Amino acid sequence: MELKEVLRFADDKVFSKTGKHLDDLQEAILKEVLQGRKYATKIAQDRDCTEGYVRVAASELWKILSDVLGEEVSKGNVRAILERAKFYNHSSAIGENYGTVNHNVNICQERARSLTKPQNSQQTPKQLHIDLGDAPEIFTFFDRTSELSTLENWITGDRTRLIALLGISGIGKTTLSLRLIDQIKTQFDYVIYRSLRFSPTLDATLTNLLQIFSQPSEIPQNIETKISQILDYLRKYRCLIVLDDVQMLFSSGQLAGQYKTGYEDYQLFFKLIADVCHQSCLILNSWEKPREIARLSKEDRPVRCFVLGSLGEAAKEILRSENLSDEETWETLIDIYQGNPLWLELTATLIRELFGGRVSEFLQCEMPILDESLQFQLSQPFGRLTPAELAVMVYLANQAEPVAVSECFNKIPYSSSAIVNAVRSLGNRFLLDIIEEEKITLFSLNPVLKQYVKTQYS
Numbered sequence: 001m002e003l004k005e006v007l008r009f010a011d012d013k014v015f016s017k018t019g020k021h022l023d024d025l026q027e028a029i030l031k032e033v034l035q036g037r038k039y040a041t042k043i044a045q046d047r048d049c050t051e052g053y054v055r056v057a058a059s060e061l062w063k064i065l066s067d068v069l070g071e072e073v074s075k076g077n078v079r080a081i082l083e084r085a086k087f088y089n090h091s092s093a094i095g096e097n098y099g100t101v102n103h104n105v106n107i108c109q110e111r112a113r114s115l116t117k118p119q120n121s122q123q124t125p126k127q128l129h130i131d132l133g134d135a136p137e138i139f140t141f142f143d144r145t146s147e148l149s150t151l152e153n154w155i156t157g158d159r160t161r162l163i164a165l166l167g168i169s170g171i172g173k174t175t176l177s178l179r180l181i182d183q184i185k186t187q188f189d190y191v192i193y194r195s196l197r198f199s200p201t202l203d204a205t206l207t208n209l210l211q212i213f214s215q216p217s218e219i220p221q222n223i224e225t226k227i228s229q230i231l232d233y234l235r236k237y238r239c240l241i242v243l244d245d246v247q248m249l250f251s252s253g254q255l256a257g258q259y260k261t262g263y264e265d266y267q268l269f270f271k272l273i274a275d276v277c278h279q280s281c282l283i284l285n286s287w288e289k290p291r292e293i294a295r296l297s298k299e300d301r302p303v304r305c306f307v308l309g310s311l312g313e314a315a316k317e318i319l320r321s322e323n324l325s326d327e328e329t330w331e332t333l334i335d336i337y338q339g340n341p342l343w344l345e346l347t348a349t350l351i352r353e354l355f356g357g358r359v360s361e362f363l364q365c366e367m368p369i370l371d372e373s374l375q376f377q378l379s380q381p382f383g384r385l386t387p388a389e390l391a392v393m394v395y396l397a398n399q400a401e402p403v404a405v406s407e408c409f410n411k412i413p414y415s416s417s418a419i420v421n422a423v424r425s426l427g428n429r430f431l432l433d434i435i436e437e438e439k440i441t442l443f444s445l446n447p448v449l450k451q452y453v454k455t456q457y458s
């Protein structure tokens with residue numbers, strides 16, 4: 001049978017069952033394997049990707065074909081199975097007078113429905129497994145109603161597979177993700193939270209996750225098999241996994257979102273979570289935007305970014321819970337400290353200890369005052385900046401008004417490209433205020449960051 005015919009048959013079968021055609025990579029793998037060739041090296045070279053990536057894509061392809069053809073497909077038997085299926089398909093089509101039904105249904109949705117929506121009331125309810133590891137306990141939580149509702153819609157309505165929950169340190173990512181877990185946990189089979197604060201390798205993270213689903217003796221040694229097994233679980237069960245502190249995977253002293261040496265395979269893992277068909281959702285919390293997320297989050301892809309901002313009016317509840325007085329001045333305080341819950345908590349403690357809780361007296365000092373613990377908080381993201389980024393921050397800290405990128409050229413001893421890249425990277429660390437005017441984009445620093453830069457670097 002002609003190679004082309006077998007390929008077309010495979011594509012037709014996959015399309016009629018899943019509503020999706022084979023993509024270029026799947027077709028390339030199938031073409032090589034059907035010709036009895038070793039596919040991984042050649043395809044990896046042709047496409048400038050790793051062999052591991054191609055192998056994982058191949059193992060996904062065998063699973064899709066197994067599903068579509070109703071028997072276990074592997075690279076060793078794919079040709080025989082496809083030829084046999086094509087032969088029988090042809091005969092039965094003749095016998096049934098071509099009366100075939102086009103099941104134009106996506107298998108992801110089909111599986112998701114069968115697991116999440118009981119077909120009848122007799123069905124056994126799902127068992128919920130929650131493993132929040134070392135997640136902090138949340139004692140108080142204010143507002144974030146619209147943020148919670150957007151995230152819930154993305155996860156339950158749009159079936160988003162990968163969400164980056166981003167924002168400057170202290171803005172409330174961990175707190176919000178734990179609240180979200182609490183709000184939607186009953187829709188899942190597995191709910192997992194893990195912090196990557198000690199920079200575990202991908203291998204260690206996968207082993208840790210697999211332990212939740214299986215016995216230690218069942219966990220494979222090989223990382224590709226571990227990835228494949230995790231993807232199997234994400235397909236089989238509806239899982240919500242939060243990986244917190246993802247910025248710890250990125251290098252210090254490099255532009256934002258650059259993986260440390262030895263951690264690059266996380267990028268491949270996150271891409272697979274976005275690309276491969278499954279019914280789960282992975283949330284990545286970070287104060288640096290992962291590079292691949294920007295590329296992956298397009299309208300038609302199940303990947304989204306959520307940048308968390310000020311707590312707004314609800315920040316008053318933080319001041320109230322700290323027993324501060326002079327409520328009429330609270331808005332000014334919240335504005336100065338950007339509605340950042342952590343910055344406000346630290347400052348509120350200072351106001352209580354030194355000003356008897358009187359906000360108006362505190363505001364009479366030259367603003368903003370940076371409490372020592374707040375300075376320590378800020379030293380962490382600043383410690384990761386490149387020299388060019390730091391030069392941009394120092395320049396911006398000394399400007400009275402927001403400036404355009406071009407205004408930095410010739411004022412900072414770096415090339416225009418280095419300055420443009422530094423500004424972009426600072427944006428990806430959420431350290432810049434970006435103002436879009438009619439024909440120009442302007443950049444500035446908020447009062448807290450301005451003050452920090454002036455005291456530490458001028």
Ligand SMILES: Nc1ncnc2c1ncn2[C@@H]1O[C@H](COP(=O)(O)OP(=O)(O)OP(=O)(O)O)[C@@H](O)[C@H]1O
Pocket residue numbers: 140141142143144167168169170171172173174175176286287311341342345
């Ligand atoms: N909605 C909220 N209501 C009440 N307190 C909040 C809220 N969001 C955050 N906080 C408080 O603000 C502080 C910082 O929050 P959190 O640790 O979630 O920030 P984060 O963005 O995860 O910071 P980091 O990037 O440093 O991990 C915590 O003490 C938390 O209790």
Ligand SMILES: [Mg+2]
Pocket residue numbers: 173174175244245285
């Ligand atoms: Mg956090």
